[in-house]
Amino acid sequence: METEEILEELENVEVELRSVQVIFNVTEQIKQLLDRQEQLQERKFDLKALLEACEASGSPVQHAGGSTATVENWSGSFEWDSRADDVRLNLFGIPAYRANQREIINAILSRRDVLVIMAAGGGKSLCYQLPAVLCDGIALVVSPLLSLIQDQVMCLAALGIPAHMLTSTTNKEDEKFIYKALEKGEGELKLLYVTPEKISKSKRFMSKLEKCHHAGRLSLISIDEAHCCSQWGHDFRPDYKSLGILKTQFPDVPMVALTATATQKVQNDLIEMLHIRKCIKFVSTINRPNLFYMVREKSSVGKLVIDEIAEYIQKSYPNKESGIVYCFSRKECEQVAKELRERGISADYYHADMDVNAREKVHMRWSKNKLQVIVGTVAFGMGINKPDVRFVIHHSLSKSVETYYQESGRAGRDGLPSECLLFFRPADLPRQSSMVFYEYSGLQNLYHIVRYCQSKKQCRRSYFFRHFAEPLQDCNGMCDICAFPCVVSEVDASRHAQNVISLLQDVQDNDQRTTMLQLVDKMKNKHKEIGSDLKRDEIEQLILQLIIDRVLSEEFQHTAYSTNAYVTIGPLAKQVLQGKKIIKLDISSRQMKTIDKKKSMKRSFTSSALEFELDELRKELSSIHGGILPHSVLSSQLIRLISAQKPNSMEELENIIGKLKTEKYGSRILEVISKCAKTEEQPDNAVLKEDQGSENTRASKRPKKQKDVVVVESSDDEV
């Protein structure tokens, strides 16, 4: 062939390749849109259910009677009331029921099937353990993890309640005892714990169970961590799928399925799978009022992140209260544990690569408070029953809101104030996305938790309520957004977004791929050329925003050792280029200095200097008073009241914040009030700050008493 012909064919091939690529992209986009359509349908379903719940009750949550039309009164009086109270107090040592416990117990004892959705630490175990004790015969409990089972059997044994487990670790003698109890009713057995494999794989066990049922001795079946049944749940276990057989085989035995989190879809799914369509559903709030949620910007320098974590632990928990640090990988766990130790914190790691004994040893040391911090991967999961975990730190992003809610929920199961701190930086996204992209809705789930991290003005708690489709409840200042409000404005970043898309288009036109961080570099270089002042972290934030808004997409390629995540043009890019979709970025006051400065220059007053000073004071006082939370010194509401009323004597202050706080902090508060009053008398001293003055800014909701232009600068603790 002549060179010219070759060149011509080469050109034709390249043109066709490009058009094929376009079709590939379109196909990929159609797939993404179909996925999205399904998710939106699901969400619509959730929101409608939420709306109905709100309209029906006018009050939040705790509704019983999910799938039944007639709402029975499970709070009424029942013949077993006094016996149940006696067992609760005298055997379990529990002085009073918590929300929904009594109702659930009454429904079970009325021999109904029950679905229980109750937050971690809410007290689900008592709901089936107490009926198991009250009823004649044996209660079967299916639980997914050996460690959970061991823990429960140990606790029940300590109360003198005959509980046994049949698992891979059960010795022959115990097995014989259990089979005799099932078959012949010999020996004392009230609760029998098994893993789901026993149901799905052991014919021998099932035949003994049938004999037990036949003799009328199977009192109740309990499925703990029931979300494991559904593949839409966050912790699907294939063996849980076979549990449907239990209701088919033993239709007259009441079944109770319990879980801490289940979306509407998961609930429906597990009702179907367990064949408990007529169950009574008890849904308690997902709210954990004692948990303080916060997100911090994560430094790109690994050592600085550890410095910050170590400082946080040492300052907040000088009495070595227990905590967990979650990491992304096994290697990271080992590294973080080592570096925490080097900074004087007693920490050890826990991950799936360790042998069972080594893991158990670490777990035990921690449970007995001989080790302050466990640095774990997700493998350090469901089996954790320690009630006094005071903090859960996420060194890396979780893969979904559900996972984060579960993991962070391991804090404060005893109901006492505890903290959940998540470190986030955009570069953590591709690390996670290349792990979850093949899971159903894996990327969408990940983007939800990224939104949680990105949020600068939505209360963290309200994010959970929306996500789990539950009516909103007051946060009471128990998240960083509510406790430390800062000026947040929406910036129109559409022009920058268009630049990103064009840049990416050029890359793709040259048949190249780019990772998120490479794209950031390219944007940075381009901006240098055109003299823009966009900073690297702002570009990162923008690109992240474009990904989660589906203007850009992530694409994955496997190599022999890893999966790489690349950024490509997404389904909504065209709309941005055509100006039909506006890209808005939430910018906190600290960032306002650098993004679109000219546009944002607008003077306004947003928050009083006194509020700012009182915020600083509560941080100082909280560290002096043994690391209590700043809002425990003064809540944000109290700060606002003080700023509005400006008391100038101890008596006046006491009328606002009460005697105890006045005694403890009164003189310092009055000092700050008088100092600010003096500053205000000198108009030149007003702090001039920039602010977008957006109608949406949090700070604009504050009392605008002063005429001086003052803005609260977000402190290092914020975000």
Ligand SMILES: Nc1ncnc2c1ncn2[C@@H]1O[C@H](COP(=O)(O)OP(=O)(O)OP(=O)(O)O)[C@@H](O)[C@H]1O
């Ligand atoms: N009514 C109650 N009053 C006081 N403490 C209670 C009550 N009910 C349960 N508890 C305690 O609360 C703690 C958590 O209970 P439990 O382990 O049953 O929680 P759970 O709902 O199963 O949580 P998880 O989803 O994490 O498994 C336990 O220490 C338990 O003894």
Ligand SMILES: [Mg+2]
């Ligand atoms: Mg439990």
